[in-house]
Amino acid sequence: MKHPLREHIEEIIAVTDDEFDFILGHFSPLQKRRHQFLVEEGKIADKEYWVVKGCVKSYFFDEEGKEHILQFGMENWWITDYESFVTQTPSKIYIDCLEDSELLYITHENREKLTSQMHKMERFWAKKSKFGRIALQNRILSLLKNSAKERYNVLLAQYPQLFQRVPKKLIAAYLGVSRETLSRLND
Amino acid sequence: MKHPLREHIEEIIAVTDDEFDFILGHFSPLQKRRHQFLVEEGKIADKEYWVVKGCVKSYFFDEEGKEHILQFGMENWWITDYESFVTQTPSKIYIDCLEDSELLYITHENREKLTSQMHKMERFWAKKSKFGRIALQNRILSLLKNSAKERYNVLLAQYPQLFQRVPKKLIAAYLGVSRETLSRLND
Structure with missing residues (x-):
């Protein structure tokens, strides 16, 4: 059976056995319990995480202490605070685990090594980054353009499994609505 | 004197004369007058643009016909509708020129050719894409977290020249505030 990371990479670019061994050598496994942090505000996010199994969220608090989910x-899925990771400056956000989670991580240093030595992996992450950028652009369009009901429907259509796994109040924090509004949307 | 695109690329990665000639061969020059379009809603954005001289904006209309600046x-600066460009699907946004503009563009096909043949350019755009993603993430954080006054101050600090070159009503459309609110922030 193929390693799940290899299956994931090969959705974009084929790699040989040797190449995959070389790639995997740049990653380390990590187990985290529910509520444990991957990234904390004020600290440098030095690792990018790939979720093998589990569920995580990135979020921040506004000045009134209200939680917003990014x-x-x-x-x-790949996740880190990309600003902190890329620029190696303190993070503005938190990332923690919503479930006990099994992860692979790559350090900033190892990712630089791997991408500079291996065009295929530069290409893989370049493509991933493009899709990440598209998702963020659509989030902005949606925040500026759509009603809460429309944002709810888009999220439900894209990620139906989220609604099974994530508490309602966090869905509300992602959509930027109150839990009461969410209950009405839910009907 | 170095070509301005070469200077721009070499902020990230050094290239030889031959490499730069090869890169430049994938681009074409384009002159556009004020108000002319680079990208139109409903059409595929098949080109990525690099602004040699001038000023452009990407934007869309909400259901009430209100303009929002992306x-x-x-x-x-590099600009296109990245969703349309990457996935080759019809664009959801417009891009037009705020001033008479001089541009270089690269087609999707040429960009694929260039990045697959030349690791350095894959690396260049991967880095650019990372920074584009960071800018979008900060835009989301700012939309969810900051007051209009704070968003105004951030924009002014980052891009003071925008306030000289761009009409006030467009700054308001970027910040998501009315022109009247902007006048008060401006005081």
Whole structure:
């Protein structure tokens, strides 16, 4: 059976056995319990995470202490604070686990090594980054353009499994609505 | 004197004369007058643009016909509808020129050719894409977290030249506030 990370990479670019061994050598496994942190505000996010199994969220608090969700991450998703990771400056956000989670991580240093030595992996992450950028652009369009009901429907259509795995109040925090509004949308 | 695109690329990665000639061979020059379109809603954005001289904006209309600005672009900025460009599907946004503009563009096909043949350019755009993603993430954080006054101050600090070159009503459309609110922020 193929390693799940290899299956994931090969959705974009084929790699040989040797190449995959070389790639995997740059990653480390990590187990985290529910509520444990991957990234904390004020600290440098030095690792990018790939979710093997589990569910995580990135989020921040506004000045009134209200939680806003930036992104959820489940199996096969990449997550970190990309600003902190890329620029190696303190993070503005938190990432923690919504479920006990099994992860692979790559350090900033190892990712630089791997991408500079291996065009295929530069290409893989370039493509992933493009799709990440598209998702963020659509989030902005949606925040500026759509009603709460429309944002709810888009999220439900894209990620139906989220609604099974994530508490309602976090769905509300992602959509930027109150839990009461969410209950009405839910009907 | 070095070509401005070469100077721009070499902020990230050094290239030889031959490499730069090869790169430049994938681009074409384009002159556009004020108000002319680079990208139109419903059409596929098949080109990525680099602004040699001038000023452009990407924007869309909400259901009430209100204009929202996604991004401005000035000298040395890259712009297209990345969702349409990457997935080759019809665009959801418009991009037009705020000033008479001089551009270089690369087609989707040429960009694929260039990046697959030349690791350095894959690396260049991967880095650019990372920074584009960071800008979008900060835009989301700012939309969810900050007051209009704070968003105004951030924009002014980052891009003071925008306030000289772009009409006030467009700054308001970027910040998501009315022109009246903007006048008060301006005081």
